Amino acid sequence: MTQQADNNRSLQRCIQDEWQAFWLAVGFLTRVPMLVRIDYSQTLMNRSSVYFPLVGLLLGVVYAALFVLLDGFWNTGISVALVLAFHLWITGAFHEDGLADSVDALGGGYTVARRLEIMKDSRIGTYGAVALIMALGLKGLLLADANSVWLALLLSPVISRLTPLWLMRFLPYVTDPDTSKSKPVAEGFSAKRLAVATAMTVTVAALAGALVPAILSVAVVALLWGGYLWRQLRGYTGDALGASVILAELVFLLALVAA
Incomplete structure (x- = not known):
């Protein structure tokens, strides 16, 4: 009986930890307030990263529902623009900020140390501004051109948030570990949790009939962007992970529209 009680307590603790990890992922990726007490x-934080694609799926459901609602009042282009505005608000432009910082650093720095220094600068430069404008503009055009806009809005957030997990697994973490908010996520990400996140994302994509664009987008960005980060930084940073989400979204939407 004692062994059974210990097993029950262990199971309850595991469930509680996973529940907190999920809400920690929600709080980390969005402005949504955490509705449970977190024993941080x-x-x-390491365990929470497995839920990044799930948070993306929840965001996608909200985006798709919002588009369906708005599309009853305005044309597709305006509705997509309003959904993108909501996305930037609900996420705090978290990944977009990473894209701008990464492009500024990789475009303006000639040494690893200088690139990391630029990446920490909160100011946005020409490279980052151009990248941000191009990324948001291309995303809006691709969404508006999709055969099923609501489906593209539903799928792109979940699929794109798998990409940084692969980078975290196979590249070393670089930058100042004492000042980076991404440090807790970057350490100790297990292959088992990566497999769980990948299986969930693949299942969602397969059920939606978008398996090929999904696999293509994650693989292309993980290999090309990951390889570029290795050559330029010898690893990844938190900003580079955010940039990978934006890049994976764009590649996925390009493949989806082309298909």
Whole structure:
């Protein structure tokens, strides 16, 4: 009986930890307030990353529903623009900021140290501004041109948020570990949790009939962007992970529209 009670307590603790990890992922990626008490630890932050695609799926459901509602009042282009504005608000332009910082650093720095220094600068430069404008503009055009806009809005957030997990697994983490908010996520990401996140994302894509664009987008960005980061930084940073989400979204939408 004692062993059974210990097993039950262990199971309950595991469920509680995973529940907190999920809400920690929600709080990390969005402005949505965490509705449960979090016993924060670096280990819990590490575990939360498996839920990034799930948070993306929840965001996608909200985006798709919002588009369907708005499309009843305005044309497709205006509705897509309003959904993108909501996306930037609900996420705090989290990944877009990473894209701008990464492009500024990789375009303006000639050494690893200088690139990391530029990446920490909160100011946006010419390279970052141009990249941000181009990325948001292309995303809006691709969404408006999709055969099923609501489906593209539903799928792109979940699929794109798998990409940084692959980078975290196979590249070393670089930058100042004492000042980076991404440090807790960057350490100790297991192959088992990567497999779980990948299986969930693949299942969603397969059910939606978009398996090929999904696999293509994650693989292309993980290989090309990951390889570029290795050559330029010898690893990845938190900003580079955010940029990978934007790049994966664009590649996925390009493949989806072309298909």
